[in-house]
Every structure is written in structure tokens, then in C-alpha cells.
């Protein structure tokens with residue numbers, strides 16, 4: 001049925017103010033943060049919140065060690081340092097990710113080597129990894145992007161064969177599982193972001209490092225706090241003030257840790273509500289020609305950090321690039337009140353820093369280590385295709401529920417059923 005699209009002045013499908021934003025803050029979250037303020041000795045709270053989160057996240061993940069830090073990038077950098085990566089070493093990362101994955105490698109004076117993605121899951125394609133392994137390769141960093149687990153068995157098998165470490169980037173996938181194993185529990189170390197938008201949110205910035213390897217933990221513990229050995233409970237003036245390594249100030253803060261601890265109690269519940277919302281979208285959107293819903297391998301339980309939507313103009317008999325269809329539909333959907341949009345605009349190796357070899361200046365770290373690694377944008381066609389043909393439905397998080405998801409579906413039907421108005 002022909003209906004006037006909101007982008008042309010028709011009535012919008014989702015009423016103004018109906019979509020609720022993430023993180024979903026409850027009274028319990030507010031109280032958890034207020035309790036930090038109300039504590040008799042606020043300075044004790046740094047240790048109390050950090051120790052509490054350390055224990056609770058390690059328990060949740062089923063790993064031996066956790067270190068709460070101030071960002072996901074810091075957590076990933078600690079992983080790189082903790083597993084023993086050294087200057088000039090090569091680390092394999094996917095060409096499609098937020099570039100912080102690769103930044104964590106560069107920050108350690110090491111060299112990211114990119115591998116294209118499996119377009120069905122948007123994660124690193126294990127079939128392409130071995131071609132990129134050289135004698136300098138020391139680790140593989142799979143990213144569980146958009147809450148979708150990477151093909152970990154294949155990655156772990158290659159790592160074992162070539163004696164490489166595995167660092168999991170779990171910035172977007174808290175609670176996601178691969179063959180029933182939690183993402184972040186399978187490699188040698190893992191970094192998680194708790195930045196506001198993430199599935200485990202601090203409401204601001206934050207991150208978590210985990211490992212079950214004692215040496216990796218010892219290294220990370222030292223380096224996350226200036227490289228100094230800090231004795232818990234000892235007053236600042238009684239510390240040794242002796243740097244044992246080139247560390248950083250990566251400590252997390254107590255307010256966001258209190259908030260995360262409170263959110264962690266509802267992580268599984270929030271994930272299952274988000275999964276229910278996204279399953280509903282898939283069930284209905286898969287019926288609409290020209291739209292591709294997420295592919296979920298049998299062995300994966302994703303948590304849908306965002307809901308990924310693909311565009312297939314060919315299915316509609318349209319001879320236009322997917323990007324054109326995507327952009328037009330996205331604009332029309334936004335006018336209908338559906339929060340939709342883009343994220344990455346380029347594969348990471350096509351970004352300026354890699355094209356210009358900016359790094360630390362003087363061409364380092366590449367030139368300082370006589371690296372022959374090149375970043376040719378055309379080498380990652382699947383990542384580029386994925387970026388050009390997909391976008392995201394945001395706010396699929398609770399407390400948004402099936403009533404709102406029903407409106408999203410209605411808006412998709414309306415826009416896709418009236419493409420003549422926008423093309």
C-alpha cells in the first residue's frame with residue numbers, strides 16, 4: 001500500500017521520544033554510584049571497587065585474572081604487552097574493526113598486519129590468515145565485532161600450528177559465546193571496552209583486561225600502573241617508587257567501576273532481552289526483499305552490539321550499487337524515527353595513518369624495524385564491500401522492547417514498499 005514517507009512529510013512511524021537510550025540505568029545503578037560518594041573514606045573506594053570488579057569479572061568469564069582499566073584500548077595494549085609482543089613484531093588483525101584494535105599494536109611499537117573478513121560474520125576470515133604469517137608474526141587478534149564471535153577454533157588451530165599468541169578483542173561482545181565458550185576466555189589474553197555504548201557499559205569510559213596466564217597477568221599488573229610494584233592497602237607514601245618497566249597510567253576509576261559492577265548483575269538479562277529484540281527483527285525483516293539479515297553460524301551465540309542490516313538491490317531488480325540503496329533507505333528510516341546509521345567508513349588499512357605511515361613520526365614503527373608490510377586498500381575487498389552495503393539499527397537494547405521492534409519492522413516495510421519515493 002502506498003503511504004507517504006516521513007522523509008517527504010508523511011507521519012513518522014516511531015513517535016518522538018519513544019526510543020530509550022543505552023545504557024539502561026536503574027535505581028540500583030544509581031545507588032551503587034552514590035554509595036561510593038557516601039562512603040566514610042572515599043579514598044578507600046578506589047581499592048574496594050577495583051578489587052570487587054576484578055573478582056566479579058574474572059568469575060563471570062571463568063578466567064584466573066582480571067585488571068580493570070580506563071579504556072578498551074588500554075586493555076588491548078596491556079594484552080599486547082602482556083603476551084610478550086616486542087618492537088617490530090607483527091600482529092595479525094582484521095581489516096574491519098574499530099582502529100583501536102590496530103592502535104593497541106602500534107602503541108607497543110609493533111606492526112599490525114591486516115587480514116580480510118568473512119563477509120557473512122564480518123569477523124576475520126581464518127582461511128586468509130596463514131598467507132600473512134611471516135617469521136616476525138607473534139600473535140593473532142580476532143575481534144568479535146558487533147557482538148558476533150569470530151571463528152575461534154580455526155584461529156586457535158592456526159595459532160598453535162605457528163606458535164602464536166591469541167589476543168581477543170571483546171570490546172563489543174561481553175557475554176557472547178562460541179561453542180558455549182565465552183568470548184574472551186579462549187585466547188591467551190582479552191581486552192574489553194566498557195565505554196558508554198558497549199554491552200557492559202560504564203556510562204562513560206573504561207575497560208577490562210583478562211588472562212589465565214600468570215606471567216601475562218604479572219606483566220600487565222606492573223605496566224598498568226607506571227611500571228611500579230604497588231602493594232595493595234599500603235599508603236601512597238609507603239610505596240617503593242621504583243619503576244620496573246615502561247608502564248602507563250591505565251587504572252580505571254571507582255565511580256565507573258561501581259556502575260559496571262551494578263550493570264554486570266544484569267548483563268545476561270540485558271543480553272537476552274537484546275537478543276530477543278534482534279531475533280524478532282530477523283524473523284520479520286528476512287521477509288523483505290532487498291534486505292539481508294545477520295547470518296548466525298550454528299556455533300555462535302552473538303549478543304548484537306548493533307543490529308547489522310545488509311542491502312541487496314539486485315533482489316529488487318535495481319541496477320544500482322548497494323551503497324546508494326543503503327543511504328537512501330537509511331535517510332528515510334531515520335525520518336521514520338528509526339535510529340539507523342553507519343559506523344566505519346573505511347577498512348582500517350585504508351585509513352590515513354596506514355596510508356601515510358604516520359605512526360610515531362620518521363616513518364616509525366615501520367621504518368625503524370625495516371618492515372616490508374604494505375597497506376594496499378584493494379587487498380581487503382570483503383571489508384570494503386561490507387562497509388558499502390551495510391548499516392546498523394541502533395537502540396535494540398532494553399528497556400526498548402518488542403513494541404518498538406514492531407515499529408522498526410513497520411518502518412522497514414513502509415520504506416521498502418515505497419522505494420519509488422526515494423530512488
Ligand SMILES: Cc1ncc(COP(=O)(O)O)c(C=O)c1O
Pocket residue numbers: 071072073074097098100101143145169171172192193194195205206207
Ligand atoms: C572493536 C573495538 N576495539 C576496541 C575498542 C576500544 O575501546 P575504547 O573506546 O574503550 O578504548 C572499541 C571501542 O569502540 C571497539 O569497538
